[in-house]
Amino acid sequence: xxxxxxxxxxxxxxxxxxxxxxxxxxxxxxxxxxxxxxxxxxxxxxxxxxxxxxxxxxxxxxxxxxxxxxxxxxxxxxxxxxxxxxxxxxxxxxxxxxxxxxxxxxxxxxxxxxxxxxxxxxxxxxxxxxxxxxxxxxxxxxxxxxxxxxxxxxxxxxxxxxxxxxxxxxxxxxxxxxxxxxxxxxxxxxxxxxxxxxxxxxxxxxxxxxxxxxxxxxxxxxxxxxxxxxxxxxxxxxxxxxxxxxxxxxxxxxxxxxxxxxxxxxxxxxxxxxxxxxxxxxxxxxxxxxxxxxxxxxxxxxxxxxxxxxxxxxxxxxxxxxxxxxxxxxxxxxxxxxxxx
Amino acid sequence: xxxxxxxxxxxxxxxxxxxxxxxxxxxxxxxxxxxxxxxxxxxxxxxxxxxxxxxxxxxxxxxxxxxxxxxxxxxxxxxxxxxxxxxxxxxxxxxxxxxxxxxxxxxxxxxxxxxxxxxxxxxxxxxxxxxxxxxxxxxxxxxxxxxxxxxxxxxxxxxxxxxxxxxxxxxxxxxxxxxxxxxxxxxxxxxxxxxxxxxxxxxxxxxxxxxxxxxxxxxxxxxxxxxxxxxxxxxxxxxxxxxxxxxxxxxxxxxxxxxxxxxxxxxxxxxxxxxxxxxxxxxxxxxxxxxxxxxxxxxxxxxxxxxxxxxxxxxxxxxxxxxxxxxxxxxxxxxxxxxxxxxxxxxxxxxxxxxxxxxxxxxxxxxxxxxxxxxxxxxxxxxxxxxxxxxxxxxxxxxxxxxxxxxxxxxxxxxxxxxxxxxxxxxxxxxxxxxxxxxxxxxxxxxxxxxxxxxxxxxxxxxxxxxxxxxxxxxxxxxxxxxxxxxxxxxxxx
Numbered sequence: 001x002x003x004x005x006x007x008x009x010x011x012x013x014x015x016x017x018x019x020x021x022x023x024x025x026x027x028x029x030x031x032x033x034x035x036x037x038x039x040x041x042x043x044x045x046x047x048x049x050x051x052x053x054x055x056x057x058x059x060x061x062x063x064x065x066x067x068x069x070x071x072x073x074x075x076x077x078x079x080x081x082x083x084x085x086x087x088x089x090x091x092x093x094x095x096x097x098x099x100x101x102x103x104x105x106x107x108x109x110x111x112x113x114x115x116x117x118x119x120x121x122x123x124x125x126x127x128x129x130x131x132x133x134x135x136x137x138x139x140x141x142x143x144x145x146x147x148x149x150x151x152x153x154x155x156x157x158x159x160x161x162x163x164x165x166x167x168x169x170x171x172x173x174x175x176x177x178x179x180x181x182x183x184x185x186x187x188x189x190x191x192x193x194x195x196x197x198x199x200x201x202x203x204x205x206x207x208x209x210x211x212x213x214x215x216x217x218x219x220x221x222x223x224x225x226x227x228x229x230x231x232x233x234x235x236x237x238x239x240x241x242x243x244x245x246x247x248x249x250x251x252x253x254x255x256x257x258x259x260x261x262x263x264x265x266x267x268x269x270x271x272x273x274x275x276x277x278x279x280x281x282x283x284x285x286x287x288x289x290x291x292x293x294x295x296x297x298x299x300x301x302x303x304x305x306x307x308x309x310x311x312x313x314x315x316x317x318x319x320x321x322x323x324x325x326x327x328x329x330x331x332x333x334x335x336x337x338x339x340x341x
Numbered sequence: 342x343x344x345x346x347x348x349x350x351x352x353x354x355x356x357x358x359x360x361x362x363x364x365x366x367x368x369x370x371x372x373x374x375x376x377x378x379x380x381x382x383x384x385x386x387x388x389x390x391x392x393x394x395x396x397x398x399x400x401x402x403x404x405x406x407x408x409x410x411x412x413x414x415x416x417x418x419x420x421x422x423x424x425x426x427x428x429x430x431x432x433x434x435x436x437x438x439x440x441x442x443x444x445x446x447x448x449x450x451x452x453x454x455x456x457x458x459x460x461x462x463x464x465x466x467x468x469x470x471x472x473x474x475x476x477x478x479x480x481x482x483x484x485x486x487x488x489x490x491x492x493x494x495x496x497x498x499x500x501x502x503x504x505x506x507x508x509x510x511x512x513x514x515x516x517x518x519x520x521x522x523x524x525x526x527x528x529x530x531x532x533x534x535x536x537x538x539x540x541x542x543x544x545x546x547x548x549x550x551x552x553x554x555x556x557x558x559x560x561x562x563x564x565x566x567x568x569x570x571x572x573x574x575x576x577x578x579x580x581x582x583x584x585x586x587x588x589x590x591x592x593x594x595x596x597x598x599x600x601x602x603x604x605x606x607x608x609x610x611x612x613x614x615x616x617x618x619x620x621x622x623x624x625x626x627x628x629x630x631x632x633x634x635x636x637x638x639x640x641x642x643x644x645x646x647x648x649x650x651x652x653x654x655x656x657x658x659x660x661x662x663x664x665x666x667x668x669x670x671x672x673x674x675x676x677x678x679x680x681x682x683x684x685x686x687x688x689x690x691x692x693x694x695x696x697x698x699x700x701x702x703x704x705x706x707x708x709x710x711x712x713x714x715x716x717x718x719x720x721x722x723x724x725x726x727x728x729x730x731x732x733x734x735x736x737x738x739x740x741x742x743x744x745x746x747x748x749x750x751x752x753x754x755x756x757x758x759x760x761x762x763x764x765x766x767x768x769x770x771x772x773x774x775x776x777x778x779x780x781x782x783x784x785x786x787x788x789x790x791x792x793x794x795x796x797x798x799x800x801x802x803x804x805x806x807x808x809x810x811x812x813x814x815x816x817x818x819x820x821x822x823x824x825x826x827x828x829x830x831x832x833x834x835x
Contacts (some may be wrong), residue, residue: 009614011602076387102578105403105587106597160613267615319615324591 014107015122015340016320017100017165022170023099028090028145030178031080034185039207039212041189042073051076055190060088075129081139084124090143094123109157112150119146162265165257169315172211172257174301175251177308179214182299183237186210187298207233214245231289234297238284247304251281254311269318276314347830348398349377350766355775359505359763361426369430372823379537379764380424385772392423392768393531405523407581408583408812419522420816422767423534426778430825431827433794436499436507439691440782441790442682443494444630447514447669448786450683451491452779455481455665465684466677470701474674476515476667478630480637484654486663487560493661494553494625494818496520496785496797499692501763504547507692509758510779512678514670516560516627519797519817520783521588524549544822549783550592553625556592560659561622569622571595572612576628576644586627591626601666602692605648607817608655622650630664672755695760701752706744709747709756712738716756718747731807733759762807765818767800777801778818779809795820 024109034054035299041050051073055064060079067086069075084091105113131141151171157162192202203325211217211233220228220236238245255277262270284304292300346353346363355363362373380388396418399405405416420786428436453460454471461468466755471477494516497511527546530538555569561569575586577599592595602612603621611618631638634649652658669676675679676697698705700714709716713732720728730743747754764775781795798818799809809815 008596009612009616009619011596011603012613012615013597013599014596082581099578102403102583106590110402113403117403157473166615233805261615 003132007162010166012320014104014163014242016316017104018107018167018171018172019320021097021100021104022167024100025147025150026171026174026178027088027093028097028180029144030175031088031090031093032140032147033215034178034182034212035077035080036137037182037185037209039136039143039187040209043331046074048076050094052187054080055098056188057184058088060086063088074131077136078128081126081131082128091123091126094120104248107159107163111153111155111157115150115248117155119150122146162261162267164192165261166319169254172250172254173308173312173315175245176247176254177305179237179245179247179250180304180308182210182213183234184298184301190254211236214243216243216245218239231293234293235289238289248281248284250275251284255281258315267319273318274312274313275310276307280304280311283307343488345374346377346466349381352771353766353775354653355764357503358761358775358777359501359503360775361501361763361765361778362424363766364505365732365765366429366432369427371822372427375541376425376427376537379498379681379802380773382535388423388768390485391533392400393420395421395529397523398529398532404521404584405581406584407754413654414457419811420435420802420814421526421529422800422802422816423530424766424768424773424777424822425530425537426765426800428780428795428820430823433822435691436780436782437792437794439499439507439509439578440495440497440784440792442686442688442691443509443512443678444786446496446678446682446685446786447489447512447666449464451663451666451669451701452486452489453685454668455484455491455736459664460681460684462666463576463684464501465680466674470673470677471668474668474671476630476665478665478668480650480654481663481665487564487589487659488786490786490788492661492669493556493560493663495783496781496784498779498781499796499798500695500760500779502765503763505763505828508695509678509690509692510760511672512670512675512697515543515629516580517579517781517783518585518627519799520549520793521585522591522817523590523795523820525792526817541821542824542826546794549785549793550589550594551784552791552793553589554593554595554792556785556791557595557623557625557659557661559787562656562659563622563834564583564746565762571623572603572621573626574598574624574626574628575633576602580627582627588765595625600645602645603649605652608648608652610646610649612653621658623661624739625661630667633664633795634658636708643690656746663705670749671753672719673701676755687733691819695757698756700747700754700756705756706747709754710744712756713744714807715759716745718756720746720753721755729808733758759807762809765798765800767772767802767818768803769802771804774804776804777807777809780820794822 008245038054039051044055048071052071054076055061063086064079079086080089082091083089086092086094087096098116101108101113101116116144126139129135151213175286181300189206191199207230210215211220214237217234223236224232236243237246241249243249255274258270258274260275261267342367343363362376374756399418399421405418408415408417434757452458460466461471489605492514494517496519499507500510500801524546526752548611557571571591571593571789572595573586573593575583575597576581586597594706596612598612604611604613604618610621612621626633628644632642634647635642635645636647637650639655653660673696676699679690679694698709700706700709709718711796716732730739732740762777765778766773767776769776778798779802780796780798783793785791798820799815800818801809802814802816
């Protein structure tokens with residue numbers, strides 16, 4: 001070897017920051033996707049029911065009330081798109097992503113940092129008028145564009161050492177979680193009154209919207225039979241091995257990244273998380289779908305979400321926990337900066 | 342001002358002040374004229390448009406500092422002025438030698454007051470000034486530091502008076518900031534004003550990170566033979582200089598850590614990584630002494646690392662700057678610097694101090710109180726331009742308040758004559774106008790001292806204002822040190 005290159009290692013705090021920055025940004029994109037699809041579920045006279053579905057799948061009922069909003073479509077939109085005080089909102093998540101980015105600035109490329117700053121400024125300037133009528137869909141597109149620009153810049157510029165793996169892990173955990181929520185939102189959507197054919201058509205439209213939200217509409221069309229069933233859509237979003245947002249694909253990539261961390265960087269603490277990921281993969285891949293749909297998709301998705309949380313907790317326990325000397329006091333310390341959900 | 346400038350800038354009038362661009366300097370060659378011509382060609386509207394674009398660039402890049410007032414914290418950019426300040430090769434030669442001289446004296450002084458106390462025994466400086474100084478650290482007594490270097494990173498504030506003579510205004514030997522702007526300003530100029538710089542040969546500024554890393558390696562325990570682990574210790578993202586901490590960590594290629602990342606076991610310092618604890622050998626800290634180690638200093642502080650000083654005293658980690666350097670850059674000690682330089686080096690200061698009256702001494706107090714309306718009074722413990730009263734510009738009430746403050750604690754105050762700081766042409770509301778500026782060169786010392794060519798030129802953006810501090814609305818300029826082999830013919834092309 002002609003030159004000696006050092007293995008710089010990765011601070012536990014930075015690993016955590018990368019994991020969460022990726023999660024927050026992925027959350028912004030998915031929230032935009034969910035809002036877009038929710039808008040298409042609106043039926044005249046029942047707008048609030050459609051939007052309340054968003055609150056339900058995010059389990060935000062309590063927080064929504066605490067923030068002092070009244071339960072109507074306008075306020076739910078504001079809760080998610082304007083209310084920076086709501087940590088599950090777009091501005092709230094982006095604020096947290098940027099705070100993490102500030103702590104990670106030494107590891108990030110200048111291009112990544114600049115884009116987050118510019119995107120953050122854009123989001124702080126969203127106004128009530130951007131939530132009205134056709135402006136809302138345009139706003140969602142811009143939000144998706146913002147995160148995708150981030151993702152692309154990261155792909156092209158972030159140095160691929162340990163840090164990149166933790167970044168990817170955060171993104172994949174969040175994406176898998178969000179895909180389960182996209183499926184769930186279909187079950188909160190109302191079907192119109194009317195004849196059987198009318199209901200069937202409405203249901204079809206709703207499934208197509210969910211597929212679009214999951215960026216899978218076209219791929220699904222290519223794969224599915226002409227007369228597809230609900231089961232096919234669920235299969236596609238949960239188990240398709242090629243769709244970038246399917247839960248199974250996310251879990252497989254998580255497993256592979258954890259394995260790389262163990263193999264390439266000697267991080268043996270990954271073992272427990274790898275076992276959890278394997279179990280979760282089996283849980284998703286093996287149960288017959290018909291059975292799941294009969295016993296209740298919502299409950300099943302709940303379990304998947306809890307398992308994902310456990311997996312994230314396990315990764316945190318193995319790699320991040322160590323840097324906090326007093327877990328309870330972290331929020332008081334000015335020098336410590338991570339903000340977590 | 343020469344006729345050329347009168348023709349190019351008929352409205353530009355530096356008055357009685359020394360102008361850093363238009364005053365005649367033999368080895369400035371054609372650069373000042375070239376600059377003025379090029380600025381004229383660009384024209385005011387384009388100049389303003391590009392200056393605005395440059396500031397947007399700074400915001401997008403998060404090149405900001407944080408200003409705290411009451412309970413609010415606001416991210417601000419350091420206003421950037423696009424008209425550079427030009428230092429000639431001979432001027433730089435003097436500045437560079439003077440900075441090295443000053444740092445050598447500061448380090449010898451620190452070694453002495455934490456060693457044999459010879460300068461005190463010889464009656465050069467009063468014992469109280471050292472031992473009763475709030476920045477004096479008894480923990481440092483008889484503790485040897487590698488290469489006798491205490492102040493590894495120094496920033497020396499230098500101004501130029503109406504006669505064009507340089508004067509040292511202040512030494513910064515604790516954790517001086519601003520160096521990141523020197524380098525970022527150059528990058529910004531290269532991006533935004535390539536046509537202003539074309540063909541002009543300058544001393545480069547991008548070697549700072551490598552030099553700093555090298556110095557940090559030299560002071561590591563064991564002499565830095567085995568590629569020691571250097572880290573930059575920052576108070577975190579809420580610190581006003583956080584951007585600079587990031588910048589320096591990146592330029593050095595070392596981790597930026599906060600106190601919680603470090604731990605001490607068996608008197609050794611480690612950082613917490615994903616793979617467990619990893620040894621740390623040199624800490625470039627951007628944290629004040631009293632926050633470093635709650636076991637020794639402020640027990641309530643969570644920014645530092647418990648046990649750090651133990652590890653340091655055991656010789657297992659190097660800390661830069663060393664603990665206790667604050668006593669050397671104190672404004673009261675500053676008044677003795679000419680004598681300190683002479684005492685240790687047997688030389689006259691290459692650049693003089695500003696005349697300083699020490700209110701802690703009867704004579705200085707009387708003179709200060711008798712001439713309050715003519716003097717600038719400064720509290721000795723403050724930095725950032727806080728607490729300063731400029732006599733000739735103060736109201737009657739302000740002068741009385743200043744008098745009361747001085748009488749309440751005379752030894753906390755010094756006074757200096759009002760210096761007519763030099764000016765540089767600056768893009769201002771009225772067009773291109775003169776604005777006062779200073780210069781802070783940065784000196785890095787491991788085994789030996791190295792001075793970053795140029796330094797930070799801070800400029801008071803308000804017309805007539807003498808306060809250049811960023812916390813008081815000052816801005817900065819790119820600082821050009823003309824290369825020695827610069828010739829008129831080379832530079833004059835296009």
